[in-house]
Amino acid sequence: MKNFESLFAAYILVWGILFVYHLTVGARVTKLQQEIERLKAQLKQ
Amino acid sequence: MTSRDKTNWAATLGVAVLIGIAGYAALYIAPEERTMHEIQRIFYFHVPSAWTAFTAFFVVFLSNIAYLTRRDLKWDWIGVSAAEVGLAFCTVVLVTGPIWAKPVWGIWWTWDARLTSTFVLWLMYVSYLLLRTLLPDSEKRARICAVFGIFAFLDVPLVYFSIWLWRTQHPQPVIGGGGSLDPTMRWVLLTCWVALLGVMILMVRQRYRLEALRHDAEELAHAVEERAR
C-alpha cells in the first residue's frame, strides 16, 4: 500500500483528537460532580 | 442503572457500531482511487468531518436564535457545547488536510478553498469561545455570545463563497480532489458522515451535561456564600 503510514497517522489523529476532547470533557464532569457533592455537604452543616 | 443511563449506553454502543462499520467501509469496501491509491481513503473522514463541523455550527446558530427569543439559559449551554464539538471536528479537518496533501502534492498547505475556509471558520469559533471566557456574568455572556454567534454564522456562506471565487481565479492544487464520485464511494462517504454525526451528538450531550453541572455548582456555591453571611 502506498503511503500507508500517512493514512494510518491520519486515522489515528481523527479519532485521537475526538477521543481526547471527549475525555477532557468527561474529566471535567467528574471533577464538577465531586465539587457539587462537597458543596452540598457544606450546605448541610 | 437508571433508564437514562441505559439509553446513554445504548446510544454509545450504537455509535460505536456505526464507527466500526464506517471505518471498515472506508478502508475495505471503498474502491481504490486511481491516482492517489490508499492515501485517498483519508477523504472518507476528512470531508465528513467538515460537514459535521458545519452541522454543529448550524446547531450553534439555531440555539443562539433560540436563546435570544426565549432567554432560557439551556439554549446557551447547547450553543457552547455544539461550538466546542464543532471546533474539535474543524481541527480534525485542518489536521488531516495537510497529512493528505504532503504525500500527494509534496507540500503541507496549499490554501485550497475548502481548507482555507475551514481555517477561517476555525478562527471565528475560537473567537466565539474566547469571548465566552471574557464575560463572567452568565446572562450577559449568553446574550452577547448569541449575537456574535449569529453574525459569525451569517458570515459563513460569504466566507466560503469569497474564498471559492478567489481560488477559481488564482488556482492552486485542490486537496479534496475534484470530479464526480463513484457511487460506492458516495455511499461510504455518507456512511462515514452518519457515524460522525452520531459521535457529534454524543459529544454535544456530554458537554451539555458539563455545562448544566457547572451551573448547579455555581448556584450551590452562591448558596454556601449566602449562608456564610
Add this chain to the structure above:
Amino acid sequence: MSIVRAAAIVLAKELRLEFRSRELLTTTLVFVLMVIVLFSFSFDPTSEESRKIGPGLLWIAFLFAGSLMLNPSFAREQANDTLYALRLAPVEPFAILLGKILANLAFLLLTELLLLPIFAVLYNVALLPVLGRMVLVLLLGTLGMAVTGTAFSAISAQARMRELLLPLLLLPVLTPVLIASVECTAGLLADPAELRMSWLNVLVAFDIIFLAGSYLLCDTLLEE
C-alpha cells in the same frame, strides 16, 4: 423622530466629539502610515511587485486602522454609562447604532482617503485614472468594516480585554471583505484597469447582510 433624523444627530455628536480632540484620527493615521512604510522595508517593492502586493498591503493596513478606530465607539460609552442615557431617548435603537456606523464610516474613509495618495507615491501605482472607481471600492469595503466593527464594538465593550478582543472577533469575520476589496483594488491597478463586478457584488452582499443583521439585533446589541 424618524430614524434618519435621529441617526444624523448621533452622527453629528460622534463627529463633534472626535473633531474636538482629533486624537483618534491622528493616532490611527500615523499608525497606518508606519505600517505601510514598514511593509515596504519587508518587501522592497519594485514597480511590478508593487502592483501585485500593493492592494493586499493597503487593505491590511486599513483593517489594522479599523481595529484601532472602532474600539472607542462603544468603549467610551462605558465610562459614564452614557449608553443608558442614549437609550432613554425616544428614538429607535437602530438610529443610535446607525449614527455610530456612519460616524465610523466617516472616520475610516477620511483616514483612507488621506493615505491613498501617500500609498500611490510610495508604491508607484497610478491611482488618478481609476480614482472614482477606487473611491467606490473604498466606500463599499469600508462600509463592511464599519457595520461589522460597530456591532462588534458593542459586543466587546461589555467584555474584558476589549482592545485585544475586537480585532480577534473582527478579523476572521471580515475575510470576505478583505478578499473582495483586495481583488477589486488589484483589478483597478491592473493593466488595463477593470472593475471586477463579481467581487463588487460580494462587497454589496456583505454590506447588506450585515446591515440587516445589525438592524435585527440592534435591541440586543444595545442592551446592558
